[in-house]
Amino acid sequence: MFCVGQVLSVSTIRDVAARAEVHPSTVSRVFSGNAQISQATRQRVLEAAQSLNFQPNAIARSLSVRRTKTIGVILPHVFDGYFADSFFPRLMAGLLEASYQRGYRLLVGGCNGYQDEHVQALDILATRQADGIVVTSSRLDVDTVGELRRHNTPLVLIGHPPAQHADVAWVDADNCAATRQVIEYLVGLGHRRIAYVGGDPDSSVVKERLEGYREGMAAAGLPVSEEWIDFGYFAEDGGYQAVERTRRNLANAPTAYYAANDLMAIGILRGLRERSIAVPGEVSFVGTNDSPEAAHLTPPLSSLRVPYRQMAAAAATRLIDYIESGQQPTGHELLESCLIERGSVQKLEL
Amino acid sequence: MFCVGQVLSVSTIRDVAARAEVHPSTVSRVFSGNAQISQATRQRVLEAAQSLNFQPNAIARSLSVRRTKTIGVILPHVFDGYFADSFFPRLMAGLLEASYQRGYRLLVGGCNGYQDEHVQALDILATRQADGIVVTSSRLDVDTVGELRRHNTPLVLIGHPPAQHADVAWVDADNCAATRQVIEYLVGLGHRRIAYVGGDPDSSVVKERLEGYREGMAAAGLPVSEEWIDFGYFAEDGGYQAVERTRRNLANAPTAYYAANDLMAIGILRGLRERSIAVPGEVSFVGTNDSPEAAHLTPPLSSLRVPYRQMAAAAATRLIDYIESGQQPTGHELLESCLIERGSVQKLEL
DNA sequence: CTGAAAGCGCTTACAG
DNA sequence: CTGAAAGCGCTTACAG
Numbered sequence: 152m153f154c155v156g157q158v159l160s161v162s163t164i165r166d167v168a169a170r171a172e173v174h175p176s177t178v179s180r181v182f183s184g185n186a187q188i189s190q191a192t193r194q195r196v197l198e199a200a201q202s203l204n205f206q207p208n209a210i211a212r213s214l215s216v217r218r219t220k221t222i223g224v225i226l227p228h229v230f231d232g233y234f235a236d237s238f239f240p241r242l243m244a245g246l247l248e249a250s251y252q253r254g255y256r257l258l259v260g261g262c263n264g265y266q267d268e269h270v271q272a273l274d275i276l277a278t279r280q281a282d283g284i285v286v287t288s289s290r291l292d293v294d295t296v297g298e299l300r301r302h303n304t305p306l307v308l309i310g311h312p313p314a315q316h317a318d319v320a321w322v323d324a325d326n327c328a329a330t331r332q333v334i335e336y337l338v339g340l341g342h343r344r345i346a347y348v349g350g351d352p353d354s355s356v357v358k359e360r361l362e363g364y365r366e367g368m369a370a371a372g373l374p375v376s377e378e379w380i381d382f383g384y385f386a387e388d389g390g391y392q393a394v395e396r397t398r399r400n401l402a403n404a405p406t407a408y409y410a411a412n413d414l415m416a417i418g419i420l421r422g423l424r425e426r427s428i429a430v431p432g433e434v435s436f437v438g439t440n441d442s443p444e445a446a447h448l449t450p451p452l453s454s455l456r457v458p459y460r461q462m463a464a465a466a467a468t469r470l471i472d473y474i475e476s477g478q479q480p481t482g483h484e485l486l487e488s489c490l491i492e493r494g495s496v497q498k499l500e501l
Numbered sequence: 502m503f504c505v506g507q508v509l510s511v512s513t514i515r516d517v518a519a520r521a522e523v524h525p526s527t528v529s530r531v532f533s534g535n536a537q538i539s540q541a542t543r544q545r546v547l548e549a550a551q552s553l554n555f556q557p558n559a560i561a562r563s564l565s566v567r568r569t570k571t572i573g574v575i576l577p578h579v580f581d582g583y584f585a586d587s588f589f590p591r592l593m594a595g596l597l598e599a600s601y602q603r604g605y606r607l608l609v610g611g612c613n614g615y616q617d618e619h620v621q622a623l624d625i626l627a628t629r630q631a632d633g634i635v636v637t638s639s640r641l642d643v644d645t646v647g648e649l650r651r652h653n654t655p656l657v658l659i660g661h662p663p664a665q666h667a668d669v670a671w672v673d674a675d676n677c678a679a680t681r682q683v684i685e686y687l688v689g690l691g692h693r694r695i696a697y698v699g700g701d702p703d704s705s706v707v708k709e710r711l712e713g714y715r716e717g718m719a720a721a722g723l724p725v726s727e728e729w730i731d732f733g734y735f736a737e738d739g740g741y742q743a744v745e746r747t748r749r750n751l752a753n754a755p756t757a758y759y760a761a762n763d764l765m766a767i768g769i770l771r772g773l774r775e776r777s778i779a780v781p782g783e784v785s786f787v788g789t790n791d792s793p794e795a796a797h798l799t800p801p802l803s804s805l806r807v808p809y810r811q812m813a814a815a816a817a818t819r820l821i822d823y824i825e826s827g828q829q830p831t832g833h834e835l836l837e838s839c840l841i842e843r844g845s846v847q848k849l850e851l
Numbered sequence: 852c853t854g855a856a857a858g859c860g861c862t863t864a865c866a867g
Numbered sequence: 868c869t870g871a872a873a874g875c876g877c878t879t880a881c882a883g
Contacts, residue, residue: 250611260601
């Protein structure tokens with residue numbers, strides 16, 4: 152075949168060995184780094200390698216050492232909303248940052264729904280394409296963690312583990328506590344009727360936040376009307392509909408909304424506007440994630456900033472630590488969220 | 502070592518062979534799919550595999566067939582802005598979608614700047630960790646494409662290739678034509694003094710758009726004042742500063758702005774507001790990317806929607822086609838952008 | 852349709 | 868410090 156330019160590293164360890172007049176194992180030793188090699192032969196080998204444009208084949212090495220320096224992650228590529236949310240880019244940034252630092256790469260696979268997630272993850276692990284996996288979805292209806300643990304696979308979870316897998320390694324934000332603090336903040340501003348608009352009720356974050364909401368209300372001695380609790384499935388339109396559903400009984404209508412993401416908060420804003428409700432004069436609202444759009448809304452959206460990037464970096468670091476120590480990961484980390492105060496919240500005028 | 506649960510596929514092809522009482526090569530044949538195997542022995546092998554929880558080791562297979570079913574992509578994880586822009590998630594969604602469909606996975610590596618990009622890419626390829634690579638950045642000051650081509654490596658570029666590599670495979674949006682159309686649209690609404698706010702002038706997209714801008718102005722017979730051309734480096738603050746710089750000479754101030762991303766458009770909006778300039782009454786503006794925030798600004802932002810996801814999917818598909826056909830990729834695709842009209846643009850009242 | 856053998860390109864205990 | 872050998876777990880031309 153006719154080829155222009157030098158083809159990618161066609162040479163192997165034995166070509167280099169021949170040229171440097173040493174045994175292939177010696178070449179291997181200078182490239183795997185640790186072994187004791189005399190300056191002289193190292194020099195010769197390096198020169199030979201140089202001139203042959205040699206780079207060790209990572210796949211061959213992986214087969215030999217049974218390690219790929221790769222960590223896996225599975226993403227539900229069929230859900231458009233997944234990529235629109237600011238969780239995703241921050242997740243990737245954190246994973247990449249930590250992996251790069253440790254000389255690892257990310258093997259990313261798609262999945263066509265939550266059921267497929269552990270299938271894909273297991274495939275990656277069973278076929279030895281990655282050394283471990285970080286799991287991001289913790290849906291209560293799909294036992295991804297259980298499925299993976301059954302196979303005794305290095306895993307760290309971003310998010311809380313389900314109760315039966317409490318001893319798995321995980322890192323998460325303080326969802327319950329942070330939501331509770333938001334509620335307390337709103338209560339402190341005079342709000343008494345506060346709505347909670349969650350995402351998908353089958354996800355554990357949403358439950359944790361709901362719990363924080365209930366705790367906050369209870370701590371303030373406020374009753375919770377079930378009319379104030381709604382699930383917008385993380386979509387703009389879900390937030391919009393939540394307004395409708397939570398304001399059927401006008402006498403009991405909320406004066407403040409907490410939304411589990413900013414997109415729903417935007418939908419809530421739209422719903423309030425359509426009803427000519429002054430924002431934040433009559434009704435305040437707080438979003439979650441501090442997405443790029445938050446600061447630019449009218450009014451600017453107060454939002455609970457969740458440290459996704461740091462969480463992802465911590466998860467990857469933890470996973471790599473465990474991979475390299477050869478132990479099954481355990482233990483956890485809880486990272487603090489932080490409320491960014493902006494114009495969408497106001498003291499309630501009585 | 503003490504282990505609970507069944508460990509991940511410890512068995513190999515020869516364990517299965519022993520159990521099924523066939524030769525290992527036969528086991529290999531039933532798993533690699535193509536070979537002719539009698540129903541009877543296939544059955545026996547499958548059962549043996551089942552009971553041993555066998556899954557073929559992909560790394561070993563890769564070493565043997567010299568193919569990983571993995572495509573590489575390098576991301577500049579050190580640039581925060583990269584992950585904030587809507588380009589990134591759409592890129593990933595498209596790459597994943599196409600890869601998944603073809604049974605490929607993505608090997609994602611970080612890079613600590615544009616100079617590092619081809620170093621990382623080359624490393625992935627030279628060490629045979631991926632079968633090909635999709636390159637996303639085309640910076641005019643760093644010859645990533647040239648570096649990769651020199652090594653005769655399967656590559657497809659998302660974006661226009663630099664002139665000296667015109668024959669590389671690429672897919673891109675119609676940046677020049679689309680920008681030109683935006684300008685013509687603004688001209689049609691009566692605007693005569695139109696500003697162009699680009700991103701990083703060292704990136705080729707930005708040049709292409711600038712060219713479209715100049716073409717559009719020229720076609721309308723309008724002069725271009727160099728004061729109207731500014732570069733905001735894709736940052737909100739860059740857009741804000743562009744307002745300042747383009748309005749020093751008030752008599753010559755633009756009545757419309759085109760920004761090469763939405764974030765800069767948001768900065769422009771802020772700059773205009775601070776000067777109490779009515780939007781869109783006095784000044785119109787158009788962004789690019791139709792990011793999630795665009796629709797929710799006040800006024801809602803008109804934006805040029807670039808089909809990043811489709812571009813990425815097309816690039817991955819093209820790359821995989823080429824990998825599987827064993828040829829060096831060539832040819833290209835140009836995908837159409839689409840202007841989403843919203844409230845930030847108005848007919849100029851004279 | 853199936854077996855036996857050589858090979859993919861490394862690594863690493865074992866000698867010396 | 869270096870060599871010789873066996874092995875990592877597959878694949879695939881070559882026979883039959």
